[in-house]
Amino acid sequence: MSTPVLETRDLTIRFGGHVAVDAVSCKFEPGTLTAIVGPNGAGKTTYFNLISGQLKASAGQVFVKGRDITGEPAPLRTRAGLGRAFQLTNLFPNLTVVENVRLAVQARAGQGASLFSTWISKRDLIDKAQAILGRVALADKANQKAAALPHGDQRKLEVGILLALEPDIFMFDEPTAGMSVDEAPVILDLIHHIKADSSKTVLLVEHKMDVVRALADRIIVLHQGQLVADGEPAAVIASPIVQEAYLGVAKA
Template sequence: MSATPALETRDLTIRFGGHVAVNAVSCAFHPGTLTAIVGPNGAGKTTYFNLISGQLKATAGRVLLGGQDVTGLSASARTKRGMGRAFQLTNLFPNLTVMENVRLAVQSRAGAGLQFLQLWSHRGDLIDRADSLLAAVKLLDKRNAMAGALPHGDQRKLEVALLLALEPDIFMFDEPTAGMSVDEVPTVLELIHGIKALGNKTVLLVEHKMDVVRSLADRIIVLHNGTLVADGDPAEVIASPVVQEAYLGVMPEKLEAAP
């Protein structure tokens, strides 16, 4: 494991008026690991993601990428430095086709600018890359459909394709299986497994479904009322009384009395 974390937050904090939504969270994330961030509704999970990716400005604390302080950088500047974010609510161009959405992401990654209508006729490599991404998320047969007309589950898969197209060093997934049918979920989980298996990517996952967390995570961190309350091996964290109470709503005394 690299001595320098790929991503680190130090005392990361945000206040909205008198409410502390994320409270001095310090955590380091290394390449080749997948960390699940869990907690009850309102725990601060998505807010923490927004602070890391630059959608929100921290009240206090720092965000570091590869040891470099990026706290003052915009979300787009952080993306250029290798941070990739898939949102809880789909972040697509609804009036473009599925293929055009992926084309834009592929072209951006290739540094070819955004004049995609003029470039595609002589950039077969980029077309092939876009098609391969659509095949990976099982949307190739819908390449000409309008993104805004896709069912919610297909929109989530398209969003994953866009994130893969950017080839970031850090992948951030915010409930990637939300709204998907049971038969759609394995496609996304296999893709995330594949990213983790590369060994050089850092993956953060916000997820409510504990079966998904158990199948993917090397590590779990738990937020409760914006504070980091647990961090460690998935089995140990899930079994801890503080997590049972905060996340699962089971009081410690009930756990002790259980057979």
Template structure:
């Protein structure tokens, strides 16, 4: 069994009298893609926000590679190896698609976000950025400003920036939301490629059960902020309690 990369221990957040995430404990392993599902308002995105640092926990812990990161900032968590797609969207909207990817690669290489350095060589960085854009089918739009991209292309750029960041943990929150039927498979194929590498931990919030059935090694179900189910996708999807109480008829369409 592969080693645990990310853990949450009794992770909890309260907003006034409302408990949005209620003592959720989970361990996520290298090479595993976990789908996080549940009805609207179940706490899925809030759980993501707690892991990536957008909101502080009221109680509990987040542990990455054995180190407690519960009080770390978003930037510290990103440097430590947690990558969440929307954190990087429109990093520099008035720069080109290629320049955005180059900047992330530069930063990852320890060169910082220095625009001047982009103009002076670093051909290997450019080559890597071009290769990533080719993977996400944005090569033809490499010179286009990010602010001018369609919604679907911006979602593809999110994945490109995450690939450039090369985190230990990839976090995708409904990555195909708002994408056309033609665009969505590109992103899903990229996620499948990342999973096939067997050395990254992937967390996926998704409502489309066909996507989950195709990609997930494991499903966890949140309901009213609490962990309601955790296990093999087929077993969780077939569970009466999940179908009837949490997911409704959509699961029967898989």
């Protein structure tokens, strides 16, 4: 049996007497998109934070490609191949759109985080940053400051930064939250494109079930911090417990 690209074993975090994530064990394989669903407060974003290193686990382990990264901080997890897009945007607000992406491209190339040190001699990196802006429909806003962008464009920029880092594991926390009906397809098409790459693994926290149905190969359901369902989308969505408790469908 091959080693999963990402695995959590009995992953747990407690805040005082409250167990927010309760011994969640799950494996994720390349070439798959797993949607993580559940009611508000179920532990979905907290589970993401434990995987990506924003929170320290009370118990349990996180493995990337078989290596235990439980004790590593978030930047080292990024280097290990974890890429995280946040529910709330995580940008350099006083830099321009293209500068935000340039920094990520430069970091991925292993050339440090200085904004100006290597750009004149690295036209290929500049071109790459510009190409990424085209993919997220922000090429016409390259020279605007990130702070000046409307919320939907800030979400696009964050996804652009994630693309620039070229992770093996993409983690999206409600990527279309706050976007208009016209804006959301840009991000959903990008996620669909990432999913088509058999070397990439995608985790998606999403409340919109039409998005989940369109993208997911697998759904896992969290409730009160526990993993209560895991399987193919049709089977999970059709299960009575999920219909009633997590998708807001009452019993007939």
